Amino acid sequence: MRALLSWTWPALLLSLLRQTRSAGEGGCLRASDILSCAGLGLDRPPADVPASVAALDLSHNWMSVLRGGSFEGLLRLRSVRLAHNRLTAILPGAFRNSSGELLRYLDLSSNKLRALEAASFRDLPGLEELLLFNNLLVTVERDAVAALGGLRRLYLSHNRLADFPFRSVRGHPDLVLLDLSWNRLPRLPLAKLTSLPARLQRALYLHGNPLACDCATYRVLRLWELRGYPAVSDFQRDHTCLIDGVRGLSARFLPDFPQACNSSAVTPQSSEVxxxxxxxxxxxxxxxxxxxxxxxxxxxxxxxxxxxxxxxxxxxxxxxxxxxxxxxxxxxxxxxxxxxxxxxxxxxxxxxxxxxxxPQHAGRHHDSFNTGLTTLLGCLVSLILVLMYLYLTPCRRRRRPASANEAGPESGRSSILGPATTEGPGRNRHVVFLEPVGKRQNGRPGLGGALEGHVGPGSLLEPAARQTLPDAALVLP
Incomplete structure (x- = not known):
């Protein structure tokens, strides 16, 4: 039984593989939304690619031209690999009616392209990574990179570029890597390079170019090295230059430049204004x-x-x-x-x-609003008002009745303010507030009936009580 299974599984796997290769994709291998048609000798993209494919591998084939509509109907494409073909041209509309904004990765490396034209990539506004190394590029159109608004990484190494439109990438919003190593740049436009964003200067690879030996280029490279930019620090030995423009007579920019350059001028002098x-x-x-x-x-x-x-x-x-x-x-x-x-x-x-x-008003010497002084002044004013209220309020002093029989009608109410013996003649008067108690109406004390309860400072009289009790009842003799 085991022997039978050992012979059956490989046969079933081989049969499944053959069915997959012959299932309408011209011998391509498919796994989920990935389709690989690499190394099949194709001279054009297959016409029967399923619309659900998101990753398409067409590398190591014989395609020489991408014509308009080559990827029509593939609305879910996110990655296309076309490396190691024989591409010499990408005609306008090659990616028209494809996924457009969804396509993020495009590999065109190791082909025979001679020019990077803007019309070839106008249908790919969402492209983030473009690989064009190991081609025959001699021209990069100014609008070719600017048209790719979402581009983050551009690989152009191992080509034949003697010039590059750095001005077109200066204001690029997302570009963080530009590889121009191993091209044919004779000089670097230093004014344009130093105006690039710092994030792009960190990953601007320029090694392997036949640059002329001059102090200006040395200082820029030395400055980037001091700042720890990987594009320079990781490739020190490959930053070489031609002495007096003589091919074959070269030297290294870093770490020891052969010419007598003032290295003290490399580090910029900081100043504040x-x-x-x-x-x-x-x-x-x-x-x-x-x-x-x-x-x-x-x-x-x-x-x-x-x-x-x-x-x-x-x-x-x-x-x-x-x-x-x-x-x-x-x-x-x-x-x-x-x-x-x-x-x-x-x-x-x-x-x-x-x-x-x-701001224009910054630095002026205004008389600031002194909160502490104002608070103290407010407290003093409040204290003075309280003292005036306690001691300067005009009050009518009533004569104490000689006996209980001679007591006036208000003596009963005055008696609740405290024993008569608590204060003697000549002592200070004190004002208190009477809280009337007795019958309650809607949860509020009324004045009718026997007076009950207590009297304490801070207890406020109801409006009706203020009208009934005279002012003299509020004064302790």
């Missing part, structure tokens, strides 16, 4: 560089490039390296970068100035 809202501010670019070929440019916190002579809104740059903010606003706060560049000596220095814009 505080300006009131609406007021002007003048920022100075401190540098030890001198000469007729010295130029300056500034980069604002909003990544605006400002160079003399010129202005950018409320910012104005001058030939001496100063930057003027005409009317400071709250959004003008932040770190301003100044770069002093000596074109003849191929040297530069950088400085950062932290500007803080405070």
């Amino acid at each position: 505080t300006v009131k809202a609406g007021g002007p501010a003048l920022l100075h670019c401190s540098t030890a560089l001198t000469g007729a070929h010295l130029t300056f440019f500034w980069v604002s916190p909003h990544h605006e490039y400002v160079a003399a002579p010129g202005n950018k809104g409320s910012l104005s740059a001058f030939a001496n390296g100063s930057l003027r903010i005409a009317a400071a606003r709250a959004e003008d706060s932040g770190v301003y970068w100044c770069v002093a560049r000596d074109a003849a000596g191929r040297r530069n220095e950088t400085q950062e100035v932290n500007v803080t814009v405070v």
Whole structure:
């Protein structure tokens, strides 16, 4: 029985595998919403791909062109792999009528693409990761990356790029990685690089390019190394440059640059400037560089490039390296970068100035509202009023009857205020409040019937009681 099972299971598994490969997908393997058609010698995407597929693998085939509608009807696609084909072009509309915003991952590596065109990816606004390494790219259109609004990672290493539109990625909202290593970049546009967001500078891979050996590039790379950016610190040995532009005669930028560059200028000098809202501010670019070929440019916190002579809104740059903010606003706060560049000596220095814009009324010396003094004054006034009420209130003093028989009609009520012997002649008068008790009406004490209860300070008379009892009844002799 065991022997029979040992022979039966492999046969059943092989039969199931054959059925899966021949189930209408041209020999592809399918598992749930994943379809793999790798290594089948396909020259185009299969036409019978199920609409429920979310991950499609078409790598290691012979496709040379992606035509319009190649993925039509695949409305759930999230990942497409087209690596190791022979693609030379991606025609407009190739991804039209597909998942569009749902597609997050596209692998086009190891093909023969020569240009990255914006029209090829206009139907993929939700794309987050695009792999284009190991192609033959020589051109990247300016709008190609800008059209991918959700892009986070772009891999362009091992191509033939001699230029890249860095300005197109400067304001990209989500891009956190740009790999341009092992291309053919001869020089780096330092003004554009330093204006990139810090999150992108951390993962801007530039090693393996035939850069010219100059102090300006060295200082930028050295600064990124000091800041611990992985793009530089993880690939120190691969950041090389050509000495005097001679191919084959190269040196390493890091850790020891062969030229005599002033490394003390690498670390930017920090300074703080505080300006009131609406007021002007003048920022100075401190540098030890001198000469007729010295130029300056500034980069604002909003990544605006400002160079003399010129202005950018409320910012104005001058030939001496100063930057003027005409009317400071709250959004003008932040770190301003100044770069002093000596074109003849191929040297530069950088400085950062932290500007803080405070409200117009901040810092003024007003007479503050003294709460403690006001409270004390209120207490004194209240105390004076109480004393005036206790001792200066006019009261009619009645003569004590000679005997009980001569007592007036109010003596009965006055007797409840206490024994007559508690106070003697000449003692101070005290005002108390009488709480009348007796019959109760709706839960409230009335004045009719025998008087019961007690008298105590703070007990308030009902309005009817105030009309019945005379003022003299409230005074203790």
